[in-house]
Amino acid sequence: MKMVKSLLLGSAAGLVAVAGAQAADLPVKAKPVQYVKICSLYGAGFYYIPGTDTCLKVGGWVRYETGYGYNGSFTNEWFNNNTNNRSTNENNWRVKGVISFDAREQTEYGTLRSYATLGVSNNNIGDNPTTANYVNRWFIQWAGFTVGHATSFYDFYLIGANQYGFVSGGSDTSDGGWDVLGYTAQFGNGFSASVAAEVQRRTLVRNAGGAAGALTVAGVIPVGAAAGATLGIPWGLPAGYAGHDVPDLTANLRVDQAWGSAQIMGALHNVSAPYYTGSPDMQHPSDKLGFAIGAGVRINAPMFAAGDYFAAEVDYSKGALRYLSHTTNVGDYFRYEGSSVGFGELSDAVYGGTVAGGTASNLELTTAWNVNAAFTHFWTPAWKSTLWGSYTSYDYNNRANAMLCSGYAAFGSAGSGTTAVSGGGCNMDFNMWGMGLRTEWAATKNLSIGLEVLYANLDSASLRSAIAPPGTVALSGNGTKPASLYTLADQDIWAVRFRVNRNFYP
Numbered sequence: 001m002k003m004v005k006s007l008l009l010g011s012a013a014g015l016v017a018v019a020g021a022q023a024a025d026l027p028v029k030a031k032p033v034q035y036v037k038i039c040s041l042y043g044a045g046f047y048y049i050p051g052t053d054t055c056l057k058v059g060g061w062v063r064y065e066t067g068y069g070y071n072g073s074f075t076n077e078w079f080n081n082n083t084n085n086r087s088t089n090e091n092n093w094r095v096k097g098v099i100s101f102d103a104r105e106q107t108e109y110g111t112l113r114s115y116a117t118l119g120v121s122n123n124n125i126g127d128n129p130t131t132a133n134y135v136n137r138w139f140i141q142w143a144g145f146t147v148g149h150a151t152s153f154y155d156f157y158l159i160g161a162n163q164y165g166f167v168s169g170g171s172d173t174s175d176g177g178w179d180v181l182g183y184t185a186q187f188g189n190g191f192s193a194s195v196a197a198e199v200q201r202r203t204l205v206r207n208a209g210g211a212a213g214a215l216t217v218a219g220v221i222p223v224g225a226a227a228g229a230t231l232g233i234p235w236g237l238p239a240g241y242a243g244h245d246v247p248d249l250t251a252n253l254r255v256d257q258a259w260g261s262a263q264i265m266g267a268l269h270n271v272s273a274p275y276y277t278g279s280p281d282m283q284h285p286s287d288k289l290g291f292a293i294g295a296g297v298r299i300n301a302p303m304f305a306a307g308d309y310f311a312a313e314v315d316y317s318k319g320a321l322r323y324l325s326h327t328t329n330v331g332d333y334f335r336y337e338g339s340s341v342g343f344g345e346l347s348d349a350v351y352g353g354t355v356a357g358g359t360a361s362n363l364e365l366t367t368a369w370n371v372n373a374a375f376t377h378f379w380t381p382a383w384k385s386t387l388w389g390s391y392t393s394y395d396y397n398n399r400a401n402a403m404l405c406s407g408y409a410a411f412g413s414a415g416s417g418t419t420a421v422s423g424g425g426c427n428m429d430f431n432m433w434g435m436g437l438r439t440e441w442a443a444t445k446n447l448s449i450g451l452e453v454l455y456a457n458l459d460s461a462s463l464r465s466a467i468a469p470p471g472t473v474a475l476s477g478n479g480t481k482p483a484s485l486y487t488l489a490d491q492d493i494w495a496v497r498f499r500v501n502r503n504f505y506p
Contacts, residue, residue, distance in 0.1 A: 036048065036050060039055035039056075041055060041104070041106070042055055042057070042102075042104050042111075044505070045057040045058075045059065045505040046102075046104070049103075052105075053105050053106070054103055054104070054105040055103070055104050055105065056101065056102070056103045056104075057100075057101075057102040057505055058099065058100070058101060058102075058505070059099070059100045059102070059503075059504055059505030060097070060098050060099040060100050060117075060119070060503075060504055060505075061096075061097075061098055061501060061502060061503045061504065062095075062096070062097045062098075062501075062502045063094075063095065063096045063097075063499065063500070063501045063502075064094075064095050064499070064500045064501075065093075065094050065095075065164070065497060065498060065499040065500070066091070066092065066093045066094075066497070066498055067091070067092045067164075067165075067495060067496060067497035067498070068090055068091055068092075068495060068496050068497075069090060069493055069494055069495030069496065070090075070092045070165070070495055070497070071088065071089070071090075071493075072088070072089030072092065072125050073092065073123070074092055074094055074123070074165075074497075079333035079334060079335045079342070079343075079344070079432075079456075079458045079491060079493075089125040091125065092123070092124075092125060093123070093124040093125070094121065094122065094123050094124070095121070095122045095124075096119060096120070096121045096122075096134055097119050097120055098117050098118070098119030098134055099117065099118060099119060100115070100116070100117040100137070100505075101114075101115070101116050101117075102114075102115050103115075107142070107143075109142065109143040110142070110143055110144070111141075111142070112140075112141075112142045113140070113141040113142070114139070114140050114141075115137055115138070115139055115141075116135075116137060116138040116139075117134075117135065117136055117137045117138075118133070118134070118135045119133075119134040119135070120132070120133060120134055121133075121134040136149070136175060136176055136177040137149060137150065137177055139180075144183050144184050144185060144186075145181075145182070145183050146180060146181075146182045146183075146184065146196075147180070147181050147182075148179070148180070149177045149178065149179055149180075150177060150178070150180055151172075151173050151174050151177060151178060151180075152171070152173045152178045152180060152196075152198055152201075152250060153180060153182045153184075153194045153195075153196040153198070153250045153251070153252055153265070154171055154198075154250045154252065154265045154266075154267050154292070154294065154323060155171055155172050155173055155174065156171070156252075156254075156261075156263045156265065156294070156296030156313050157170055157171070157172060157296050157311055157312065157313035157372050157374075158172055158174050158311075159172045159174070159175075159327060159372070160172070160174055160175055161311075162311060162374035162376065162386050162388050162438075163374065163386065163388045163436055163438055163452065163454075164436075164438060164450070164452045164497045164499060165436060165452060165454050165495060165497060166327055166390070167390050167392075167432055167433060167434030167435075167454070167456040167457075168324075168325060168370055168390050168391065168392030168432035168433065168434070169324070169325040169326055169327040169370075169390075169392070170313065170315075170324065170325075170326065170327065170370065170372045170390065171292075171294060171313070171315055171323050171324065171326055172326060172327060173326055175327070178198060178199060178201075179198065179199040180196050180197075180198045180199075181196060181197045181198070182194055182195060182196025182197070182198075182250075183195055183196070189257070190255050190256040190257040191253075191254070191255050192253075192254050192255075192256075193251070193252065193253050193254070194250075194251060194252050194254070195249075195250070195251045196249070196250045196251070197247040197248070197249060198247055198248045198249075198250055199244075199247060199248070200244055200246075200247060200248050200269060200270070201248060201267075201269065201320065201322035201323060201326065202241050202322060202348065203321045203322050203325070203346045203347060203348050204239035204240065204241070204346060204347050204348065205239065205240065205241050205271065205272070205273045205347065205348055205349045205350075205351070205363070206239045206345070206347045206349070206350045206351075206404070207239070207240075207273070207274075207276075207277060207351060207352055208350055208351065208352030208353075208403035208404055208406065208416065208417070208420070209277050209352055209416060239347070240273075240274055241272060241273065241274075242272035242273055242274050242284070242287075245270060245272060246270050248267055248268065248269045248270075248320075249267065249268045250265065250266070250267045250268075251265065251266055251267075252264065252265035252266075253265075258300075259299065259300060260297065260298045260299040260300045260309065261296075261297070261298045262295075262296065262297045262298070263295065263296045263297075264293075264294070264295045265293070265294050265295070265296075266291065266292065266293045266294070267291060267292045267293075267320060267323055268289060268290075268291050269289070269290040269291065269292070269319065269320035269323075269348075270287055270288075270289060270290070271287060271288045271289070271290045271319045271320075271348050271349050271363055271365060272287045273285050273349070273351055273363060276351075276352075276353065276354060276355055276360050277352070277354065283355045283360070285351045285360070285361070285362050285363045286362065286363070287363075288319060288349065288362070288363045288365055289319075290317070290318055290319025290320040290348060290349075290365055291317070291318055291319070291320060292315060292316065292317040292318075292320045292323035292324070293315070293316050293317075294313060294314060294315035294316070294323070295313070295314055296311070296312065296313035296314075297310075297311070297312055297313075298310070298311040299311075301375075304377060305377060305378045305379070306378060306381070307376070307378040307381075307384070308375075308376060308377050308378060309375075309376055310373075310374070310375050310376075311373070311374050311375075311376075312371065312372065312373035312374070313371070313372050313373075314369070314370070314371045315369065315370055315371075316367075316368075316369045317367070317368050317369070318365050318366070318367050319348050319349055319363075319365035319366060320348065321346055321347075321348055321366060321368050321394070322348075324368050324369070324370045324392055325346060325368075325370075325392065332344070332345050332346065333345075333346075333430075333432070333458055335458060335491040335493075336486070337489075337491055339485075339486060339487060340486060340487045340488070340489040340491070341460075341486040341487070341488060341489070341491075342458050342460030342461075342488065342489055342490055342491035343430075343458075343460055343461055344394065344430035344432070344458060344460060344461050345394075345404070345428060345430075345461065346394070347366050347396075347400075348365065348366060349363040349364055349365050349366060349400075350363075350364045350366070350396065350399075350400040350403050350404055351363050351364065351403070351417075352403045352406075352416055352417045352420065353403075353416050353417015353418055353419070353420075354416070354417065357416075357417075359415070359416050359417035359418050359419050360417055360418070361399065361403065361417040361418045361420075364396070364397055364399050364400035364403070366394065366395070366396055366400065367394075367395045367396075367397070368392065368393060368394045368395065369392070369393055370390065370391060370392035370393070371390065371391055372388070372389075372390045373388065373389055373390075374386050374387065374388035374389075375387050375388075381442075382441060382442045382443075383439070383440075383441055383442075384439070384440055384442075385437060385438065385439045385440075386437070386438045386439075386440075387435070387436075387437050388435065388436055388437075388438070389433070389434065389435035389436075390433065390434060390435075391431070391432075391433040392431065392432050392433070393429075393431045394429060394430055394431070395429050396428045396429060398422075399418075399420070400428070401422055401426070401427065401428050401429070402415075402420040402421055402422040403416070403417065403420045404422075404426075404428045405420070405422040405423060405426035405428070405463075406420035406421060406422065425462060425463065426462065426463050427461060427462045428461045429461060430458070430459055430460055430461040431459035432456070432457065432458055432459065433456075433457050433459070434454060434455055434456035434457060435454065435455060436452055436453060436454030436455070437452065437453055437454070438450055438451070438452035439451055439452075446502060446503045446504060447500075447501070447502050447503075448499075448500075448501050449499070449500050449501075450498070450499050450501075451496070451497070451498050451499075452496065452497045452499075453494070453495075453496050454494070454495050454496075455492065455493070455494055455495075456492065456493045456495070457490060457491070457492045457493075458490060458491040458492070459490050460488060460489065460490050460491065462488055463488060
């Protein structure tokens with residue numbers, strides 16, 4: 001009996017040992033997988049990055065568009081050195097693809113947000129397609145601060161939200177973005193105020209030269225001028241700013257409520273020039289302070305149809321034109337149409353003369369104002385149309401006008417700087433205006449198909465050449481137009497654009 005008991009105990013011990021050895025060979029049970037969790041703090045599309053408290057949304061959009069009448073570019077369009085002849089690229093094509101990243105998390109000072117977009121844009125007029133990186137946002141927002149590449153705190157009226165094309169532009173920086181360092185204070189009930197330092201918005205500062213007739217523009221010389229003359233037309237004046245010194249300062253007061261939104265805003269801009277022409281001791285005019293002020297409103301109009309609204313912005317500027325014409329080509333407007341030509345110059349300020357001759361002038365700041373307005377109506381929840389219009393007026397004071405005209409003796413002007421005298425019929429003031437109608441179909445929630453037709457007009461500046469009949473200007477060829485007498489006249493353009501846009505969590 002004792003022997004049987006010993007055998008049973010020994011066998012049991014052996015089985016336990018064998019079972020323990022086999023158990024040691026089995027794989028360790030895997031830890032639970034941490035699946036992606038939905039983050040509902042900031043709206044649809046956000047999820048928690050595994051292992052963190054950061055919520056991320058990945059979005060983007062793809063766009064195709066084609067247009068006719070855009071002078072070869074959807075960016076620098078309209079009267080940007082446009083010669084309407086057989087060489088003009090009337091048909092444009094553009095395709096864009098963009099991905100966006102929006103990361104947010106809570107801190108003791110509020111939400112910390114970082115946002116960036118990146119993509120590719122392809123512009124094609126048939127011969128030489130150009131592909132470029134499209135990166136228009138990268139900024140951080142925290143505790144009321146916004147730093148990085150976002151939109152200007154001066155902006156209100158959003159051109160892209162109301163129209164495809166533009167005429168005289170506006171203050172809107174939204175598509176390309178702008179470098180800012182700003183702070184926004186929230187007062188409750190939809191009221192807020194913002195202040196910011198931003199990269200300077202510049203057009204040009206023009207030097208009208210030190211002596212009448214001393215300026216030259218290659219290939220643009222009045223027909224009939226004396227042999228060897230170096231006379232040019234005003235859009236060839238030397239132009240440039242001094243180096244970037246101080247940022248622009250912007251501020252706004254804003255309200256956002258159920259009825260809509262409204263904002264008043266202002267900007268201060270330092271206008272600075274390099275040197276007087278031929279100044280032996282590198283003297284220059286003193287800096288001047290330019291500014292822009294504006295007001296905008298968006299009013300919801302559900303009494304017509306759900307989603308309807310009216311939006312408008314009006315701006316006034318002195319020496320800070322890019323707060324009125326940010327989206328247009330910075331420089332000159334110039335267009336040949338048959339036997340006529342029209343032009344206009346964008347300049348924050350004009351100066352000229354010589355120090356040695358005692359004719360050195362101060363900076364003469366340019367005055368301008370504009371208005372943009374649009375009304376959007378929903379015919380059905382899927383169909384909507386927007387009727388929009390814009391007008392911009394540019395005004396040079398008497399001294400600036402005389403300096404712009406006096407550099408060209410063939411245009412009947414004389415003197416320079418403070419002694420400049422404008423010949424009769426030389427007026428550098430000009431206006432631009434236009435309107436358009438855009439209709440879009442929301443084929444699905446995130447797919448829109450639209451068509452826009454618009455009209456643009458350049459109310460030209462004027463000259464009276466001493467060697468040509470009144471109302472005409474004698475010009476040499478510009479490479480695509482022959483040397484001839486051209487009538488100075490207003491210029492206009494009709495254009496159409498078709499767009500297909502697909503958003504996914506933009």
